[in-house]
Amino acid sequence: MKVQVLYSGGQDSSLSAILLEPFFDVELVTCTFGIKNEDYWRNAEKAAGVIGFPFKTLKLGQEVLDAGIDLILRYGYPRYGINYVHRMALEALASGGAKYVADGTRRDDHSPMLDMSQIKSIEDAYGSMYIRPLAGYGKHAIDALVKEHFEIVEGPSIEKADYESEIRSSLNMRYGAATVEKLFPPQHAQSRVLRRYKK
Amino acid sequence: MKVQVLYSGGQDSSLSAILLEPFFDVELVTCTFGIKNEDYWRNAEKAAGVIGFPFKTLKLGQEVLDAGIDLILRYGYPRYGINYVHRMALEALASGGAKYVADGTRRDDHSPMLDMSQIKSIEDAYGSMYIRPLAGYGKHAIDALVKEHFEIVEGPSIEKADYESEIRSSLNMRYGAATVEKLFPPQHAQSRVLRRYKK
Numbered sequence: 001m002k003v004q005v006l007y008s009g010g011q012d013s014s015l016s017a018i019l020l021e022p023f024f025d026v027e028l029v030t031c032t033f034g035i036k037n038e039d040y041w042r043n044a045e046k047a048a049g050v051i052g053f054p055f056k057t058l059k060l061g062q063e064v065l066d067a068g069i070d071l072i073l074r075y076g077y078p079r080y081g082i083n084y085v086h087r088m089a090l091e092a093l094a095s096g097g098a099k100y101v102a103d104g105t106r107r108d109d110h111s112p113m114l115d116m117s118q119i120k121s122i123e124d125a126y127g128s129m130y131i132r133p134l135a136g137y138g139k140h141a142i143d144a145l146v147k148e149h150f151e152i153v154e155g156p157s158i159e160k161a162d163y164e165s166e167i168r169s170s171l172n173m174r175y176g177a178a179t180v181e182k183l184f185p186p187q188h189a190q191s192r193v194l195r196r197y198k199k
Numbered sequence: 200m201k202v203q204v205l206y207s208g209g210q211d212s213s214l215s216a217i218l219l220e221p222f223f224d225v226e227l228v229t230c231t232f233g234i235k236n237e238d239y240w241r242n243a244e245k246a247a248g249v250i251g252f253p254f255k256t257l258k259l260g261q262e263v264l265d266a267g268i269d270l271i272l273r274y275g276y277p278r279y280g281i282n283y284v285h286r287m288a289l290e291a292l293a294s295g296g297a298k299y300v301a302d303g304t305r306r307d308d309h310s311p312m313l314d315m316s317q318i319k320s321i322e323d324a325y326g327s328m329y330i331r332p333l334a335g336y337g338k339h340a341i342d343a344l345v346k347e348h349f350e351i352v353e354g355p356s357i358e359k360a361d362y363e364s365e366i367r368s369s370l371n372m373r374y375g376a377a378t379v380e381k382l383f384p385p386q387h388a389q390s391r392v393l394r395r396y397k398k
Contacts, residue, residue: 001343001347019218019222021221022220022221023218023344023347100340102335107331107334119337123337123339129336129337129339129340129343130337131335131336131340132306132334132335133335134335135306135331135334135335136301136330136331136332136333136334136335137328137330138318138322138328138329140322140328141299141328141330144200144328145222148200148222
């Protein structure tokens with residue numbers, strides 16, 4: 001059974017892939033808006049190679065980026081815009097025929113996060129099954145598993161390939177750095193996987 | 200890392216154990232109130248042997264059974280009484296020193312189910328980590344995984360070893376079969392694992 005996992009190169013989506021590996025054929029998929037001179041997805045490609053899974057990119061339309069940015073500007077914080085882009089990414093995989101789609105969202109996450117009606121809507125519309133391997137894991141259990149499986153680099157300015165990177169960059173180009181600073185929390189912790197300890 | 204999985208011998212708790220197996224040392228634990236002439240836990244012991252994990256029973260006190268039955272009678276349906284017993288079972292494992300405790304509750308389950316404050320309360324009080332391996336899986340994905348890993352027997356009258364069996368039996372002794380019929384939905388689907396296909 002093949003599963004496509006939305007992948008950023010960070011610890012959560014990497015751990016999701018590891019948890020699925022014994023039971024599914026895992027393919028990692030990183031979404032990109034394909035903005036010129038932006039290659040954040042290369043960080044995910046590198047991490048995918050390190051943990052040892054097939055990797056591909058999926059291009060999301062400019063209209064998804066625009067609608068996500070509109071939501072962020074309207075609310076004054078990233079949550080709903082990020083949620084929207086994440087839902088569009090899952091829909092893009094499902095509508096493309098993926099039978100199983102997965103991500104690295106945790107039990108305690110608020111964003112990105114689909115509500116139950118959005119999940120059912122994707123599953124019913126496309127016949128896909130959405131899996132959240134970390135949905136039943138809290139922070140301490142995830143920390144322990146990550147420590148056992150990966151060497152990671154952590155910090156506020158780590159480049160990986162989540163939607164936030166491209167959205168921030170696009171906001172920066174359109175509205176300037178001050179707007180980005182205002183909309184995004186300053187200490188948003190990032191991680192990227194450098195090495196997998198065992199396979 | 201050792202995890203204790205609350206186990207009934209049914210497909211959900213069996214699948215939970217399988218999903219944890221590559222990452223933890225799994226021990227299956229079946230709770231019993233130790234009522235005389237009742238050995239529902241033997242069904243779980245048999246299933247544990249079939250899927251190949253160490254097994255033990257955990258005795259819950261009579262006061263837990265009584266409080267569970269009180270809740271079922273008060274509300275007129277089993278949900279809150281079952282939830283209460285399940286929470287007490289997880290607490291018993293956590294207070295006994297289990298670092299990781301798990302169960303077979305699904306994304307779409309309503310009972311047994313802890314709310315987030317009850318989960319945090321157990322995790323904070325005992326330093327345990329609670330894992331729900333099926334929390335991120337919907338019905339169709341679980342069906343597909345069960346089909347791949349187990350031969351099961353299904354039906355309304357399958358004997359396994361969930362709390363419901365002993366609670367029903369105890370209610371029957373105290374209040375008679377008509378009360379049990381009134382309180383529990385008639386078509387409650389049950390399953391028990393007969394065989395594991397691969398390991």
